[in-house]
Amino acid sequence: MKKLYLCFLWHMHQPYYKNPYTNLFEMPWTFLHAIKDYYDMPWHLSKHPKIKATFNLVPSLLKQLEEYIQNPQVCYLLNTLEKPVEKLTQTEKLYLTDILFSANSKTMIKPFERYYQLYLKKHSKNSTFDNQEILDLQVLFLLAWSGNYLRENNNTVKKLIEKKKNYTHQEKLELITALKHFIKEIIAFYKDLNQKGQIEISTTPYYHPILPLLIDINTAKESLPNVNLPKLKSGFKDDAALHVKNAVEYYEKTFGKKPTGFWPSEGSISNETIKLFKENLILWTASDEDVLFNSINDRKIENIYKVYNYEGVNIFFRDKYLSDAIGFRYQNLDPKSAVKDFILRLRYIYEKTDFNPVVSVILDGENAWEFYENNAKDFFQELYTQISEQDWIETTTFSEVLEKDIVVEKLNSIKAGSWIYGNFSTWIGHPEKNTAWEYLSEAKQILEFEKENKNYDTAKSFLFVAEGSDWFWWYGDDHFSHYADKFDLLFRLNLQKIYDLLGKDIPSKLQKPIKKLYKEPIIKRPSYFVKPTIDGYVSNYFEWLSAGEVDLTYDMSSMSFEPILKKLYYGYDEDYLYLRIDGKVESITNKGYTLKVFFLSTCEFEIELPLKSEITEINGIKVVANKVIEIAIPLKLFDCRDFDISFTLTKDGNVVEKLPLYSVLNLNISEDFSYDWFV
Structure with missing residues (x-):
């Protein structure tokens, strides 16, 4: 017959989401699909003895599942969820009330009445959540992502679905523990x-x-x-x-x-x-x-x-x-x-x-x-x-x-192509995609000159991560993701790690996003010249009154920690660019911290400044840190008035925080106020 x-x-498949500097998974999609899909898919099949299929398991996915099993603290979403709600910082709450709605509203959110109520509140004028609402949101998010096998066979999942709302912290921890334990069963089931x-x-x-x-x-x-x-x-x-x-x-x-x-x-x-x-x-x-x-x-x-x-x-x-x-x-x-x-x-x-x-x-x-x-x-x-x-x-x-x-x-010959359009336009050809390839090739070139370096093999592993297809998928204008800035960041961090391991200076362009569709800051421009006293204090009300200002944390809503540096004021006169940074400055003064300032785009200029309570002068640059950080940089040191700038706080050679996190700030100091009246 x-x-x-x-x-x-x-x-x-999932790309390798680990941040090479924090050793935490930046995005939780491997974990979430593990509890929803990776077991359910073969489970559906197993109930039909006549049905056979092939499952393609990508090593970068299996490696992440192994890491979730070996180190349950490897994911910063789960780490944040495990904290008592009352101990969450405002930044952590903003992060959670963003990512915890990352579920299909029709098929995953709406079936849970309480989850749907919170979803509607998120999109209303009153979108502030109290502690119990955040706790319910945390549990319901995990339940919505739990697959059918868990809903039918796991007592913890079944019990919490039946409860519907008003969850306790202990119930949340019990759920997270059950889900982490469940991941251990997945690969064994395939075998x-x-x-x-x-x-x-x-x-x-x-x-x-x-x-x-x-x-x-x-x-x-x-x-x-x-x-x-x-x-x-x-x-x-x-x-x-x-x-x-x-x-x-x-x-x-x-x-x-x-x-x-x-x-x-x-x-x-x-x-x-x-x-x-x-x-x-x-x-x-x-x-x-x-x-x-x-x-x-x-x-x-x-x-x-x-x-x-x-x-x-x-x-x-x-x-x-x-x-x-x-x-x-x-x-x-x-x-x-x-x-x-x-x-x-x-x-x-x-x-x-x-x-x-x-x-x-x-x-x-x-x-x-x-x-x-x-x-x-x-x-x-x-x-x-x-x-x-x-x-x-x-x-x-x-x-x-x-x-x-x-x-x-x-087959005599194959015309090279992929399963999308039969070509490779999804991963190459667009200026953003090509830029990523060029950065990748530059890192590879540097790496190949360092084969005798003791860190060569480790550095090469980060190059392999950066060669994955997913980073190039999200560059360009053919696909959209709410988390495209994070994909961009992870790609660049893997390349930065190569330079770090080899003892090389990280190219300043790797500090700047390749992806153009990132969150834009609200920048208030200077209204007049400023000439502050560089002493680490706001000496009087008028000292920085005419300065421009910007929130340095504008793109940090997805992070699970409270930043040290928070706000930038900037201004200038005929001779200097003045920078003031506010935040928890006293906690880092005289403790071995340094501030790196990167000028990008038309200016390629980098300075590294110690954060001390006494004024330090380096090549005419003055810096001091007390209540605030104040910096005066001679304009003659760089030859442009419209530039991108970013800041990195370090200690003992390790990055503590980068601001802005995913982007850079574009500042313009070209306006001449010489003829303006100032009252």
Whole structure:
């Protein structure tokens, strides 16, 4: 009997969110998807013995899950949640009342009556929350992100869902403990299903890079000839090989055997990518139908359902319609209607082909489900049930289907591309994306000159993190994220860490965001010249009255600590730029702290100033710290009047805080007040 072989691949991935300076995960999405999706997805499958699937587990995801298990304090969101509400600072409360609404309002917030009430309050004129409301918000956020398995099987989760509101601090801690403990079960569950033969586990180059671009940046022109490429100082071909090698080794350490299949990051392949897989004894890989059509110049639909072989590696090409239907369309349909459409589409493929078609359905395995009712549980129940009842459909893994009676054709060449538009425009070509590539290549060049440095291997690991695809995804104007500034920051921090470890000066441009869509400060400009007494005190009311001012903490609402330095006043006369910084200055005076001031853009100028109660003079620059920090900088030291500026507070060579956190301040001191009346 003719068969349609259906191969599901659920791609499980998160970028590496750890801040290299704090060693804390800046963003909690690995943890949240762990309690909502990473166990639920194979759990749905396990209830249907006839259904098989492949789960692609990216090493950078598995590494983070391991770290959550080994060090429960690795996530600053969880650390903040564990604090009693009454001990939270105002900054921490602002952070929480922002991130704790990071959930789909229709499918995750609205089902919890109390959570929805708080959501409506957040968007009302009265958006101030009392302590009990914040406590309820914390618990309800975690419950909303808890998957169906937890809701049905975890007593703590069930009890708190039933309670609905008025939670206690102890109940919150009990919930967090239960969720942390649950993470330990995830990988073991995958191993069990893999040993039983119901699932195959594939992997991806270690930190999820766009492998063809690492191997040769010019492959971007194969599918997009007019793309603007960055000017690189160093290539990454050797890094590409290490991403694959390290992934194979990590897989073997985790699962006790070498992988047979690789899902390349973003479905991105090229001739050289496949050859690299072959060197690592990979049996199969996959990409998108657009890459196939670009490679064979024949858009007949039947071609998608064959398997192709290039250089001894088998390549599957996903059905874009079916994959995207699950990822983006079926969430708007009831489960029966959605599954009916899916089965009808498969039947059309079955009847149109005169061979046993292999239908590859490949998509993100975590992000789509929050747009479905009930986290897609009803959809998967209907989908797997209906497929199980079709005797002409057989679900199988990618390795197993190669043993079936299928069509395998030789592929002479691959036109490099990805599963988005069949090209690489999502990761290269836009000025922001190209800037990121150029910064990356400069760090690589410096690194390769330092192979004898004792920190070389550690520094190289941060380069690998920065080569991941996700950082480039959020640059440019093709995608939006409320947290794009954090992605930008993490990318630049990983590069900064390379310079730090090698004992090199960090390029000042790495202090400035690449991403243009970051929060803008409200800057009050000077209204007249100022000439303060540099003594570390506000000597009189009029001393700084005409100065400009700006809140240095304007982009710190997402941070879980109280900043030391808080407000900047600035002004000038004919000879000096004057800076005054307010905050908890007395707590850092005469205690070994230094303040680095970076002038960027048209001025490339950097100064490092000790914070002492007595005036210090360095190259004509005067600085003193008492009640406030006051600085006088001769204008002759830098030749511009419109510049970007940022501040970094350090102690013993370690960064204590950077202000602004994600951005820089643009100050203009060009206005001439000589002819203004001042009363």
